[in-house]
Amino acid sequence: MNRNLFPGAAGHCARIVLDNLGRSFPYSAHHTQRSPEDRPSPAVIHPAFHTSFDWHSCVHMHWLGVSVLSEAGIEELRGPLAENLTAEKLAVEAEYLAANPSWERPYGWAWLLRLAATCHTSDDEELRSWAEHLQGCVNVVADLVPAWLAKVEYPVRHGAHANSAFGVALLLDAFRALGRTAAAEACEAAARRWFESDAGWPAEWELSGQDFLSAGLSEADLMQRVLRPDAFAAWFDRFLPGLGGESRILAPVGVTDESDGYMVHLHGLNLSRAGQLARTAHALKQAPSSSAEPAVAAAVEPLLRAGLSALESEDFMSTHWLASFAWDAVRSV
Numbered sequence: 001m002n003r004n005l006f007p008g009a010a011g012h013c014a015r016i017v018l019d020n021l022g023r024s025f026p027y028s029a030h031h032t033q034r035s036p037e038d039r040p041s042p043a044v045i046h047p048a049f050h051t052s053f054d055w056h057s058c059v060h061m062h063w064l065g066v067s068v069l070s071e072a073g074i075e076e077l078r079g080p081l082a083e084n085l086t087a088e089k090l091a092v093e094a095e096y097l098a099a100n101p102s103w104e105r106p107y108g109w110a111w112l113l114r115l116a117a118t119c120h121t122s123d124d125e126e127l128r129s130w131a132e133h134l135q136g137c138v139n140v141v142a143d144l145v146p147a148w149l150a151k152v153e154y155p156v157r158h159g160a161h162a163n164s165a166f167g168v169a170l171l172l173d174a175f176r177a178l179g180r181t182a183a184a185e186a187c188e189a190a191a192r193r194w195f196e197s198d199a200g201w202p203a204e205w206e207l208s209g210q211d212f213l214s215a216g217l218s219e220a221d222l223m224q225r226v227l228r229p230d231a232f233a234a235w236f237d238r239f240l241p242g243l244g245g246e247s248r249i250l251a252p253v254g255v256t257d258e259s260d261g262y263m264v265h266l267h268g269l270n271l272s273r274a275g276q277l278a279r280t281a282h283a284l285k286q287a288p289s290s291s292a293e294p295a296v297a298a299a300v301e302p303l304l305r306a307g308l309s310a311l312e313s314e315d316f317m318s319t320h321w322l323a324s325f326a327w328d329a330v331r332s333v
Contacts, residue, residue: 006308006330010072016323017065020052021080026316028054030103045096047089053320056108056161060324063115066130067327070122078126085119085130094136101144106167109141113174121177138178145171146186155194157219159211159269164194165218166272172225191226195219199238203249212268212325214276216240216249221276224283233287236280243292250277250299252306261317268325270307274300275329304329 006012027042027050042050052058062081069077097103104112116138119131155164168187175184201216220239224232240249250273253266278300284293307329310322 006326009327009330010068010074012311013064013068013323013327014072014074014077016319017061017068017077018080020058020061020320021065021084023051023316023320026053027051030054032100032103046093048084048086048093053316056104056111057321059108059115060111060321063111063118064324064327066115066118066122066127070118070124070127081130082126085133087133090133091136094140097137097140097144102148105144105148106164106171107161109145110167110170110174112137113141113178114170117174117177138180141171142175142180142183145175145183149186149190152190155190157215159206159208159213159215159218160265163213163215163218165191165215165222166213169218169222169225172222188226191222195223196227196235198235200241201239203240203243203247207248207253207269210262210265212265212272214249214269214273217273217276217280220280224280229283229286230289232283233290233292236284236290236292240292243295245295245298247295249273250295250303252303254306255310258310258313258315259317264310264313264315264317264322267307267310267318267322270303270310271322271325271329274304274307275325275332277303278329278332300333304333 024043029042031038031040031042031045033039042055046055046058049055049058049062052061062084065077065081068074069081112134116131116134119127119134122128122131149168152164156162157164168191172184172187172191175181175187198219201219203216206215216239220236223235223239227235240247243250252270255263255266257263277296281293281297281300284290284296307322308326310318311326313319
């Protein structure tokens with residue numbers, strides 16, 4: 001982690017996690033009602049993940065808290081995380097996922113599996129116990145993912161939650177870390193089927209007003225996990241031919257209204273692009289034949305600085321999720 005770009009990163013992120021874990025409202029519930037009486041409170045159907053702003057944001061705030069606790073040892077996070085990551089509460093979450101097989105697919109699934117993998121690979125005994133508590137959720141998602149991928153003919157290519165490449169990339173990393181070979185192989189096969197023949201991505205067109213992901217760079221970030229360095233460098237040159245420093249896909253973007261929950265997504269776009277480009281540059285550097293690596297690497301720091309500046313905002317539309325993307329990006333640089 002380049003701590004010079006984000007001084008006080010661990011403490012800042014810990015404060016945001018504690019604030020989010022203590023906020024029950026406002027909460028955007030995505031539960032589909034099946035009758036007039038089917039109106040449960042978030043805490044009933046999501047006893048582990050009913051704070052922050054919505055379920056997936058709560059999940060990745062738990063991932064952030066576990067990561068900061070594991071890597072920086074900020075002990076005040078331990079109690080609130082332990083209170084939520086119990087076997088009993090997570091069993092209810094697993095039951096809900098099984099009963100609603102397309103719910104939070106793939107974005108929420110990806111962050112949940114990332115949380116489980118981070119707990120599983122920790123040196124901290126208590127965090128590894130949380131991974132055991134998460135096994136029911138992991139089992140459900142590990143069954144759902146191959147079945148889903150086998151049916152999806154066309155990936156979702158836009159810059160928000162349903163983006164296929166972003167979700168599958170996180171799922172692939174998590175399944176590998178958790179030793180779920182069959183699910184990992186399903187992710188790799190889908191990535192190749194969907195994206196291996198892609199070329200000439202329209203980099204100047206992809207930005208829309210509420211993206212927090214680059215559709216093109218999400219695809220590249222997935223493929224660098226799947227292809228060997230030389231094959232990935234050749235694929236990247238075909239995918240983004242002639243990429244240069246003036247390209248729109250490499251440039252930071254601004255936000256005109258911090259309180260607008262959709263406009264503020266563009267802060268996340270700067271951060272997610274920074275992390276994706278850092279990982280892409282690392283992969284390209286391993287292939288001497290790559291000509292794109294200098295432009296890719298040079299774009300990382302300006303994007304990261306632009307995104308990190310958004311963390312100064314106290315508006316909940318920013319604080320309920322952006323720190324997760326900031327921590328991820330800084331760790332990738």
